[in-house]
Amino acid sequence: xxxxxxxxxxxxxxxxxxxxxxxxxxxLTEVKIQLSGSFARTYRGHxxxxxxxxxIMGYNSWSEEIRNAMEIASERGLKYEFIAExxxxxxxxxxxxxxxxxxxxxxxxxxxxxGGGNIRIDNIDGMEVNFSGESNTLxxxxxxxxxxxxxxxxxxxxxxxxxxxxxxxxxxxxxxxDALMTLExxxxxxxxxxxxxxxxxxxxxxxxxxxx
Amino acid sequence: MLSYNSVEELVAAAVENNCRISELCLRDQSxxxxxxxxxxxxxxxxxxxxMCESAEWGEQKGRKSTSGLTGEExxxxxxxxxxxxxxxxxxxxxxxxxxxxxxxxxxAMGKIxxxxxxxxxxxxxGCLITAYRDRKIPKRDIVMSIFTAGAFGMIVAAKACIAGxxxxxxxxxxxxxxxxxxALVEIMGGTPKMCADALAIAIANQExxxxxPVAGLVEIPCIKRNASGVVIAFSSAxxxxxxxxxxxxxxECIDAMREVGDAMSRDLKETATGxxxxxxxGKRYREQVFGK
Numbered sequence: 177x178x179x180x181x182x183x184x185x186x187x188x189x190x191x192x193x194x195x196x197x198x199x200x201x202x203x204l205t206e207v208k209i210q211l212s213g214s215f216a217r218t219y220r221g222h223x224x225x226x227x228x229x230x231x232i233m234g235y236n237s238w239s240e241e242i243r244n245a246m247e248i249a250s251e252r253g254l255k256y257e258f259i260a261e262x263x264x265x266x267x268x269x270x271x272x273x274x275x276x277x278x279x280x281x282x283x284x285x286x287x288x289x290x291g292g293g294n295i296r297i298d299n300i301d302g303m304e305v306n307f308s309g310e311s312n313t314l315x316x317x318x319x320x321x322x323x324x325x326x327x328x329x330x331x332x333x334x335x336x337x338x339x340x341x342x343x344x345x346x347x348x349x350x351x352x353x354d355a356l357m358t359l360e361x362x363x364x365x366x367x368x369x370x371x372x373x374x375x376x377x378x379x380x381x382x383x384x385x386x387x388x
Numbered sequence: 389m390l391s392y393n394s395v396e397e398l399v400a401a402a403v404e405n406n407c408r409i410s411e412l413c414l415r416d417q418s419x420x421x422x423x424x425x426x427x428x429x430x431x432x433x434x435x436x437x438x439m440c441e442s443a444e445w446g447e448q449k450g451r452k453s454t455s456g457l458t459g460e461e462x463x464x465x466x467x468x469x470x471x472x473x474x475x476x477x478x479x480x481x482x483x484x485x486x487x488x489x490x491x492x493x494x495x496a497m498g499k500i501x502x503x504x505x506x507x508x509x510x511x512x513x514g515c516l517i518t519a520y521r522d523r524k525i526p527k528r529d530i531v532m533s534i535f536t537a538g539a540f541g542m543i544v545a546a547k548a549c550i551a552g553x554x555x556x557x558x559x560x561x562x563x564x565x566x567x568x569x570x571a572l573v574e575i576m577g578g579t580p581k582m583c584a585d586a587l588a589i590a591i592a593n594q595e596x597x598x599x600x601p602v603a604g605l606v607e608i609p610c611i612k613r614n615a616s617g618v619v620i621a622f623s624s625a626x627x628x629x630x631x632x633x634x635x636x637x638x639x640e641c642i643d644a645m646r647e648v649g650d651a652m653s654r655d656l657k658e659t660a661t662g663x664x665x666x667x668x669x670g671k672r673y674r675e676q677v678f679g680k
Contacts, residue, residue: 182504214553222606289551
């Protein structure tokens, strides 16, 4: 990794990277990054700001571009703002990233950097999640309708028989509304699975976060 | 499969399988990650090579941190150590220079291996590169010992924490020293129980250490704490190899570390609002870097 702090740089970059994965092909135009706890007080010294921004733009914790993340963001026309403001009850190293895309899509994630570059994402678009990044993790944003979960797991089993699910979590905003499946997998699924999932009925988006 | 929930379980598993902790961990990681043992070993060997590169980079003249507050600690220590070894003698003074150098590299935003964190990234390389270069231990043994360090690190992370913001410096440099002490003991042929004892002693010897980075930078006191972390790792390993046992078992030392971390004020957990960061000089440095 590129220093100087694993939780404030590498972990921060990985939290940013989750936004990059969620946004996918859409172009990000604006991000607002709220830093809480120790993040809020040390982000300039630790390079947390640069690291989160680099992650949002798709760079990795070992990318040397972290050092020039602000300049790269400006070149790309990505507006960014950092706000140091505590989130009550949050882990000491928490960031909330709110984003807007060229297509008008907006959303947010909230995550904590829990040491050694490990992260925990706690919230995506108001839906509680609990994802560590220690396993390959698949997120499926979908509509809360009967059969969607079965369709996803059936596809995984019938077409990619060797894929084993090691963890499963579901959350939804309201009955029949937006919902989010979090599936932790033992092995890395092929990219084709993501493409297939996105084509399915009642599925809005699917994304894969690789294990650390 | 291994659970990495307690040191006791890890040691018992190694004894039952009649193997080193590193062998057990390598086998387990291979199963968990679905990669061959050779591939996982190769990845770890790359990590060790990066450690060596960061140390060499940091030991060169003129290496300054991004903020300009620190620099050349590794270089100065290496110059001094190479003359006659200084008060500590040669392998030890070189271990310190390497730990400083890797931390210098980190503070300059260079590439390092987080072991377990970036703030504490000099300790394991300081110990291992010295065992490799000065004691001429075969590279394979050195690389394997990183698996042992990692296995213990995972237990500390699971039972307590490894983030300064959550547990203070004891969670970072304390964990790193414990991991390095265990790795050194394994390299020198110690048993799994002896590795656990070395971890326990090193963690106990840094219990209560707060995280008070000046200006919120990973420089003051972090860089020099990596140097003292190396000394604690070596002395803990040596004590165990001399036949001295840890009086409090490793699992309980880790639990104590977590409790002490929970009791620590937030000002002393990487918020740069207490301890050295709040001293008049510490504040002056902050202004120097970031303005008023």
